[in-house]
Amino acid sequence: MRGEEIILEVQNLSKVYDKEVLKLEKFSFQRGKIYGIIGPSGAGKSTFLRLLNLLEPPTTGSIYFKGKAVSMNGDAALAVRREMTMVFQKPLLFRSSVSENVAYGLKARRFPKEKTQERVEILLAKVGLKGFANRNAGTLSGGEAQRVALARAVAFEPALLLLDEPTANLDPSNVELIERLILDLNRETGMTFIMVTHNIFQARRIAQEVVFLHEGRIVEVGETEKIFTDPQDQRTRDFVEGRMIY
């Protein structure tokens, strides 16, 4: 049943830099849901996403994608990278046309060439950038660039999209557009989203499940409304009610 299947799981995951910044015993993400990861600055949110996306190896522990253990260099990593993409706070675009940027993900996954242009147009329309195909990506505003990054990331309908503060630098109209896109994609394709956000209001608007991370640990996880209206841990309450400085 949709929502019951585990897409990503971590076990005994830790990351040590100068000190231990992440330590998670076991956590599972279910397919088809939108997760919001919230927590104060330095809680380990970005580190968690980087480990999930196989950008960095964990110090200890394992990550399972659809039940299979994956690591940065293992054989499974390539297959996983085809199904999982990440969008960062600052969009990383190539210095080429908007169209080439969006088509990149399709090319890498061997999407039929003759259908690429049509797909790019559809995606650009979706992110409100009709007519931008031939613009140089370097000339876009921050909000436009982030929308191109998102169009590129979802071009091949990955099973899972990881987002690290995707709207932190954007104005309200771009924030709304991106939130709507995430909600639409989730509803239409069942894509799973794991989004780190500083903005507790954003988490409340779009997440179905919220994970509260504090000092590298998961303090509380729950259905979004429950986390905001009836948190079980005092630290969660302090954070969602704005008493924890961050």
Ligand SMILES: Nc1ncnc2c1ncn2[C@@H]1O[C@H](COP(=O)(O)OP(=O)(O)OP(=O)(O)O)[C@@H](O)[C@H]1O
């Ligand atoms: N490459 C690194 N080397 C050393 N320390 C690191 C490194 N990356 C992160 N850290 C430390 O790990 C801790 C967690 O950082 P992380 O970026 O995951 O936090 P965050 O929750 O994303 O914070 P923010 O909300 O400010 O983005 C911080 O104390 C940070 O200084």
Ligand SMILES: [Mg+2]
């Ligand atoms: Mg961060």
